Amino acid sequence: xxxxxxxxxxxxxxxxxxxxxxxxxxxxxxxxxxxxxxxxxxxxxxxxxxxxxxxxxxxxxxxxxxxxxxxxxxxxxxxxxxxxxxxxxxxxxxxxxxxxxxxxxxxxxxxxxxxxxxxxxxxxxxxxxxxxxxxxxxxxxxxxxxxxxxxxxxxxxxxxxxxxxxxxxxxxxxxxxxxxxxxxxxxxxxxxxxxxxxxxxxxxxxxxxxxxxxxxxxxxxxxxxxxxxxxxxxxxxxxxxxxxxxxxxxxxx
Ligand code: ADP
Numbered sequence: 667x668x669x670x671x672x673x674x675x676x677x678x679x680x681x682x683x684x685x686x687x688x689x690x691x692x693x694x695x696x697x698x699x700x701x702x703x704x705x706x707x708x709x710x711x712x713x714x715x716x717x718x719x720x721x722x723x724x725x726x727x728x729x730x731x732x733x734x735x736x737x738x739x740x741x742x743x744x745x746x747x748x749x750x751x752x753x754x755x756x757x758x759x760x761x762x763x764x765x766x767x768x769x770x771x772x773x774x775x776x777x778x779x780x781x782x783x784x785x786x787x788x789x790x791x792x793x794x795x796x797x798x799x800x801x802x803x804x805x806x807x808x809x810x811x812x813x814x815x816x817x818x819x820x821x822x823x824x825x826x827x828x829x830x831x832x833x834x835x836x837x838x839x840x841x842x843x844x845x846x847x848x849x850x851x852x853x854x855x856x857x858x859x860x861x862x863x864x865x866x867x868x869x870x871x872x873x874x875x876x877x878x879x880x881x882x883x884x885x886x887x888x889x890x891x892x893x894x895x896x897x898x899x900x901x902x903x904x905x906x907x908x909x910x911x912x913x914x915x916x917x918x919x
Contacts, residue, residue: 698763699764702763703760703764705756705759706757706760706761706764708756709754709756709757709760712753713750713753713754713757716746716749716753717750719746720743720747720750723739723742723743723746724743726739727739727740727743755881755883755884755887756881759868759883759886759887762887767890767894769813769894770811770812771809771810772808772810773806773807773808773918774806774807774809774811775804775805775806776806776809776846776848776915777801777804777839778804779811779815780798780800780818780837780839780848781800783815783818783819783822784796784837792826793826793833794825794829794832794834794835795833795834795835796822796834796835796836796837797834797836797837798836798837799836799837799839800838800839801839801841805839805841805846805917806917806918806919807846807915807916807917807918808916808918809895809915810891810895814895814915816887816888816891817888817913818848818850820884820885820887820888821850821888821913822835822837822850823884824850824852824885824911825851825852826852827880828852828855828909829854829855829908830855830878832852832854835850835851836849836850836851836852837849837851841917843917844916844917845897845914845915845916845917846914846915846917847913848912848913848914849910849911849912850910850911851908851909851911852908852910853907853908854908854909855875855905855906855909856904856905856907856908857872857901857903857905857909858905861874861903862902865885865901866886866888866889867886868882868883868886869881869882869883869886870882870885870886892913892915896916897913897914897915897916898913899913900912
């Protein structure tokens with residue numbers, strides 16, 4: 667009988683702990699949701715005035731002839747765009763957490779998108795030259811074009827940011843009969859095998875690159891976007907030599 671009583675008491679104690687844990691879990695979950703809501707709200711509020719600022723800056727940049735002032739305006743606009751991208755990252759992160767990231771799928775030629783982006787990249791003032799290798803034929807995918815553009819911008823900006831002593835970046839497109847694969851290659855700082863494992867986690871930033879600014883959200887978002895397209899995203903890298911980030915998307919035949 668005594669054994670029985672001890673058993674019942676043990677079960678009751680375990681049940682109490684489980685209840686406590688589940689209440690704690692609910693509390694943490696609700697706090698975490700509040701945090702994401704706050705980030706979403708704050709990012710949205712920050713974006714509104716920034717859009718107006720960008721509009722006026724663009725107008726002035728087009729109107730002003732004086733080269734020095736024009737240069738200052740271009741630089742200010744670049745920084746405003748950077749700020750805008752950071753806010754977008756935060757906004758997208760909170761949407762992912764809330765399961766609210768939406769996609770508009772359409773059929774398009776990814777080669778054409780890459781060509782356009784390559785031109786813009788090489789036209790925009792920057793220290794790196796983007797070298798392309800796309801093959802001859804169009805490559806059709808069914809995807810959210812804007813999101814894929816965002817993925818490419820992330821990878822290209824990273825390649826530039828994390829290769830301060832190099833001057834070239836390589837952008838390649840290949841396909842087999844099932845999928846298209848895009849590769850962004852740099853000759854920069856590179857990553858150790860341990861860092862490569864962590865690189866797609868939220869807020870992760872490799873110790874060796876902490877001197878370069880960033881939030882550690884770009885690759886996390888990139889991964890979520892590619893996963894949602896039933897694609898694959900991966901990295902090959904060697905410390906001190908450079909990195910190769912590549913993603914594949916199913917073809918739309
Ligand atoms: P951020 O660049 O804002 O830090 P990301 O999520 O894009 O955020 O990247 C996460 C981390 O991965 C970076 O902080 C950097 O340490 C590492 N990383 C990303 N791309 C590269 C690259 N091309 N070469 C070396 N390290 C990289």
